Structure formats: structure tokens, C-alpha cells
Amino acid sequence: MNTKIKVLIAEDDPFIGMITKECFETRGFEVSLCEDGNKALKCYLEFKPDICILDVMMPLKDGFTLATDIRTIDQTIPILFLTAKSLKEDVIKGFNIGADDYVKKPFSVEELIARVDAILRRSGAGKSEEGKQSVFQIGDLSFDSDFHILKTNKEEIKLTDKESAILAELCRNQNQVTDRRSLLFKVWGDDSFFNSRSLDVYITKLRKYLKNDLNIELVTIRSKGFKLWTGNKKAFDQ
Amino acid sequence: MNTKIKVLIAEDDPFIGMITKECFETRGFEVSLCEDGNKALKCYLEFKPDICILDVMMPLKDGFTLATDIRTIDQTIPILFLTAKSLKEDVIKGFNIGADDYVKKPFSVEELIARVDAILRRSGAGKSEEGKQSVFQIGDLSFDSDFHILKTNKEEIKLTDKESAILAELCRNQNQVTDRRSLLFKVWGDDSFFNSRSLDVYITKLRKYLKNDLNIELVTIRSKGFKLWTGNKKAFDQ
DNA sequence: TGAATAGGTTAAAGATTGTTAACTGTTGTT
DNA sequence: AACAACAGTTAACAATCTTTAACCTATTCA
Incomplete structure (x- = not known):
């Protein structure tokens, strides 16, 4: 064959x-x-x-x-x-x-x-792969987590590994709270004090990338984590 | 289902x-x-x-x-x-x-x-994927081109992207000549003078990694390219 | 033989990414 | 109001990878 x-x-x-x-x-x-x-x-x-x-x-x-x-x-x-x-x-x-x-x-x-x-x-997906999303639509942007590329209608930003890992995780929980500690574990495998500050640095960076799209907001949920708030409102929003 | x-x-x-x-x-x-x-x-x-x-x-x-x-x-x-x-x-x-x-x-x-x-x-391979080898056996070493890891019987060396791309290409042509220009194109997408010298630098690096295994030799074929010579001799060797 | 070309090797320079530190601001609690 | 905990931001720093330069050796061919 x-x-x-x-x-x-x-x-x-x-x-x-x-x-x-x-x-x-x-x-x-x-x-x-x-x-x-x-x-x-x-x-x-x-x-x-x-x-x-x-x-x-x-x-x-x-x-x-x-x-x-x-x-x-x-x-x-x-x-x-x-x-x-x-x-x-x-x-x-x-x-x-x-x-x-x-x-x-x-x-x-x-x-x-x-x-x-x-x-x-x-x-060729849609088979046993439903859960494995790798391109996310957030507001007017599209983010390809496989290739670490964030596309706006104007330009294309190449994200670093960590930027991409964090954004991907936020996207998976779009409009829901992404727990800070989970995020640290998922990305760094560890949640020591110093990693924790690194995460904040990355959040700042991500906010800069996202600031042009007014539909998107990366909100802090104090002492919980972050929430990537997008235009695509769903039932569970509140 | x-x-x-x-x-x-x-x-x-x-x-x-x-x-x-x-x-x-x-x-x-x-x-x-x-x-x-x-x-x-x-x-x-x-x-x-x-x-x-x-x-x-x-x-x-x-x-x-x-x-x-x-x-x-x-x-x-x-x-x-x-x-x-x-x-x-x-x-x-x-x-x-x-x-x-x-x-x-x-x-x-x-x-x-x-x-x-x-x-x-x-x-789960072996289907329409025969051609897509990602782990190579070279002499006593094994090289995982997906994860850029070269394993000897003693240690495990993490290769950089470029090192890995070059070695993978050499492995695919094991015991055959890998054309220099093709190699430049495959790895850099370009064969300008400067890339060319970068390749030589990487060849030196790869030789260092491979030097402990006496069955392996990374031979220069002047004005053609390189040949990764291994223990696994095949019919087309000469 | 000697000039030209190809390749070997090393070190320095450059670029990129990630971490750490210091300072600032904000929120919540007492 | 005062303090502590949490978060935002920036810049310095460190580590890593790649490119570039400089100098050297080996081969080829006129």
C-alpha cells in the first residue's frame, strides 16, 4: 500500500x-x-x-x-x-x-x-485529539503555541519559550482564573519565591504584547492568579 | 467512541x-x-x-x-x-x-x-511514517534528533539547535556524502560565505562530541561535503 | 614551487533569553 | 492610619547560543 x-x-x-x-x-x-x-x-x-x-x-x-x-x-x-x-x-x-x-x-x-x-x-485532527488545541483565538489576535507566534492584524511577534508557555496556559483557561501556583508548576516545575517573581516579569511582557487589542485584558486576581479576559464571552463568565 | x-x-x-x-x-x-x-x-x-x-x-x-x-x-x-x-x-x-x-x-x-x-x-509509527526517523544509532552512540540529545554509554549531551540539525542531516546520510551546499540550505536556508564558515565551526564541535567513539569518523570530502562514517557498514560503502 | 582555495580551530563579539534585584504601587486587614 | 502581603515595572546581570574574525594547515593545480 x-x-x-x-x-x-x-x-x-x-x-x-x-x-x-x-x-x-x-x-x-x-x-x-x-x-x-x-x-x-x-x-x-x-x-x-x-x-x-x-x-x-x-x-x-x-x-x-x-x-x-x-x-x-x-x-x-x-x-x-x-x-x-x-x-x-x-x-x-x-x-x-x-x-x-x-x-x-x-x-x-x-x-x-x-x-x-x-x-x-x-x-487531520478531530480524532483522538480534540483536547490538544495549539492555535488560540484571543480577541482579534491569533496565537500559535506550537510555533510561539502571536499574530495581530498588522504584525507577527515571535514569543520566547516561557512567554509562549505562559500565554498558552492562560489561553486554555480563557475567561477563567488561571491559578498562580499551578501556572508556576506547569511552566517551571516548581514554585519557589524567585520563580514567582519571574512569572510577574513575564506577565508584564505579555501585557505589552496584548495592549493593542482593547478586547483583551490580562487581569490579576489577587492572591489567586490571572485571568485572560477576551471578547469571546462564554456562559461561565461572571 | x-x-x-x-x-x-x-x-x-x-x-x-x-x-x-x-x-x-x-x-x-x-x-x-x-x-x-x-x-x-x-x-x-x-x-x-x-x-x-x-x-x-x-x-x-x-x-x-x-x-x-x-x-x-x-x-x-x-x-x-x-x-x-x-x-x-x-x-x-x-x-x-x-x-x-x-x-x-x-x-x-x-x-x-x-x-x-x-x-x-x-x-505508534511504522504506518505512513517510515521515512521520518528521529532517533539514530551511530556507532555506540544514540542520537535523538527530536530532543537534541546525544547519548554515550557514560553521559548524555544536550546539543544546541544548530548542532542537532547538522548532526541529524549527517545521520540521514550515514556513510554517504552529505553535500556541503545542501547542508547549508537545509540548516540555514542560505549558503553565503559567512554561513559557510559557521558550518565549519559546528563541524569542529561535533567532532569533539564524537571523538570518544573510535567507530565513528566525521570525514571531510574536499569541495564536496562531509561523510559521517560509522561502524554500521552497508552495501554502498566503498 | 607557489599561489589559490578549502577547510580547521580558537577566541572574541553579538544576540537572545531568562533570572534576580531594587524600587514602586496597590490592596486588605487590624 | 499603618502595616504586611502581593503585584508591577525596570534595569542589571548571567547564561547560552550563534556568528564573525583571525590565523593556521592541507590540498590542488598551474
């Missing part, structure tokens, strides 16, 4: 294309590599990939146009863009077209593969 | 136990928490967990004894130890009993969950 996952890679640089193809193949994927947008569209129809990785800058047909074409045929297939620089407009345009993720060039193939794995894991 | 993964946690500290239990439950696991070794053994028989997390220090029956008991019944169930300190004897003892991994106290629950995910991913 051949159950390999099929990846379409549209990339005009032959060397980058080849390396990337080879890397995916080494990890058990089946790859079709196309050097321009027209070939990629043709290939999409014949090869029937499970996921598309599209370079934005490409001859004949750019990545965005290609993605739009693909989206008219299939609204659900995961699409990941390779963007030349971190052009904000590109990023926004990409998400509007319905990209699932994007990676900035130059990218390490390690990272690209990690992202593809994540996309596939998520899209 | 209830396809939740069942986790047995044997931990005598009630607070740590509770936090850990809760964390696993939040992520969709079914958990049974036992406060001593005897209860844990009983629970093992009734609850039939998919994985066991055992504290080494426990009243009535310590983790090692408990693991030995479990191993007489089931030789394959994944076992993960929680060790009080990083006592080397404990670690070695643990692996001799047949542990799959261990985590040092104090541990962050984040980390513990990551390890459990990894163990389950691997033990």
Missing part, C-alpha cells in the same frame, strides 16, 4: 527546489516539483497533492494567482506560501487568499517541514 | 500529581493518578494504560521496582521515569529496566507532555 502524503512544491530556483524535494522525500513524502506557476497548476490537477507549498515570486504565474486558481477548485487543501521577504502586504494578501501558513525566505528546510507537519496534524 | 489515550501517573506529591493530571486531561488524555507504588500496580492491571509515568521516589514501592513488575507482565508498554535529581545511576538503572525516557524533577509539565507525545508518536 502506498499511503505517502503528496506534496506539491512550486519553486523556480532549481537548487532550492531540489534540496527541498529531497528533504521531504527523505521523510517519507511523495513530492512533485514544478518550476513555474503554469506547470504547478497542471500538476495540481494531475498529481492531486495533499498539500501545496508555493513560492510567491515565480515566472509565468505567481504564487498568489496560482493559489487563487487552486482555491476555486478546492477550498480546503492546505496552502503554504514561501515569501521572499517579510513583506507585510504579502503576508496579509496570502492569508486573504486562504493560506494556512507561510515561511519567509531564506528558510531552513527543517522549519518548513515542521510547519507542514503541523498543518497536516491539525487538518 | 472513546479513543482517548490512557496515562497512568504514579506520583506521591499530591499537588504535582494533580497539576500533571489536569494538564494531561486538558490535552485529551485519560488519566489515572496513583499516590504509591502498590496502588499503581493495581491500577495498571485494571486501568490498562497506554503509557506509564512513574516517579522513582515513592512510598511502599519505588518506581524502579514497580517498573520491573510491570515489565514482567508487558515488555512493550512505554515507561517514563520522573527522577528526583539527575543521578546518573538512576538514569542508567532506569534504562536497564527498560525505560523509554525519563524527565528530571523539577520538570515543567510542558516538557513532560512533549516527551510523552514523542514516545507515543514513535511507538
